[in-house]
Amino acid sequence: MTKAATIIPITLPTPFDVGPVNCCLLKGDAVTLIDSGPRTDEAREILLALLKENGLSFKDLDQYICTHYHPDHAGLSYEVQQAGTQTLMLKEAVPYVSGDSDFIKWTESFYTNLYSSFGVPDSLGKLELLKLRKYRTFTTPFTPDLKPLSGESVPGHEGFIFLKTPGHAPDHLSLYHEEHGVFIGGDVLLPHISSNALLEPPAIHKAERPKTLLQYRETLQTLLSLNLKTVYPGHGKPFANAHELIHKRFQDQNDRAKVIENLLSGEPLTVFELCVRLFPKLYEKQLGLVVSEVAGHLDLLQAEGRITKAEEEGLYYFSQTGVVR
Ligand SMILES: [Zn+2]
Structure with missing residues (x-):
């Protein structure tokens, strides 16, 4: 007999700027854990205690689904898998x-080359790599047991399908129940902050850098065609007004693109110079986020033919289309 799905939200602390992360238990014919929090003692303790309140431990779960590889979501995946639970992620996560x-x-090497072509000072680029190494310590490597395809049904949860939703992360996976309008969306759409379309190395050596903001906008466009009554986000409270929020995100991106386009009406600028002008207080502390934000909007402006890119001694310079130097 098919049981109606019950979603039990689980909020765990993280040591990251983003604050607490939401995982959840999905109970239907199967019991599924979605995301597991960072690999910290505090998060593990709280997760195990909340599972226990539901009469469960890692080994009692029928399956574990991880929305994307970022350590605040995937940190304890290895431990869940080690308890014998089938672990599912998109193949892009591997x-x-x-x-x-x-x-x-x-x-x-991807980030080192990218930052150097963006004009990021060496010292800041190196600091960012150190942060990345530290960030990686909040997760244990593992290999997913199953790699579902977008559109496939979620085992044990009738009506739910997997949806590939890239942009914030290249391997981002969401769960969607069309009839009930339920969307378990990881970091695809957050109520209180815009999801950063982070620059990521392509999975295949030497392939071109993915244009993550453009990917993200495609994902948002797809979401507009879905029945989104309730979104369960990876950070912040569940919310109802998803389509309205998506339109706001598009508007904010378009506004930011316009600001950058205007900054490029004078002399040509590098990505880093734009970062300093747009985010004078933030660029040193959160360089990775800021660079992704600026480069993403430059990709958007380039795709729309509004700016051009020129290379000079390994550095990229951007100018408004039609402005003669
Ligand atoms: Zn994330």
Whole structure:
């Protein structure tokens, strides 16, 4: 007999700027844990205690689904899997979660080259790599047991399907129940902050950098065609006004693109110069986020033919289209 789905939210502390993360228990014919929080003693203790309140431990779960590889969501995946629970993620997640040393080296050289072409000072670029290494320590490498496809049904939860929702992360996976209008959306759409379309190394060596903001906008466009009554986000409270929020996110992106386009009406600028002008207080502390934000909007402006990119001695300079230097 099919049981109606029950969603039990689980909020766990993280040591990151984003604050607490939401995981959840999905109970239907199967009992599924979605996301597991960072690998910290505090998060593990709270997660185990909340499972216990529901008469469960890691080994009693029928399956574990991880929305994306970021350590605030995937940190305890390995431990859940070690308890014998089937672990599901998109196939795109594999290089990011497997801890493959070649891929880690590739990631670091990717950022080093990218930052240098963006005009980021060496010292700041190196600091960012150190932060990335530290960030990685909040998760244990693992390999997912199953890699569902977008559109496939979620086992044990009738009506729910998997949806590939890239942009914030290349491997982002969401769960959607069309009839009930339920969307378990990880970091795709957050109520209180805009999801950053983080720059990520492509999974395949030497392939071109993915245009993550453009991917993210495609995902948002797809979401507009869905029945979104209730969104369970990875951070913040569940919310109802998803379509309205998506329109606001588009508007904010368009406004920011306009500001950047105007900044490029004078002399050509590098990504880093734009970061300093747009985020004078934030760029040093959160360089990765700021660079992603600026580069993403430059991708958008370029795709719309509003700016052009020129290379000079390994540095990229951007100018408004039609402005003669
Ligand atoms: Zn994330």
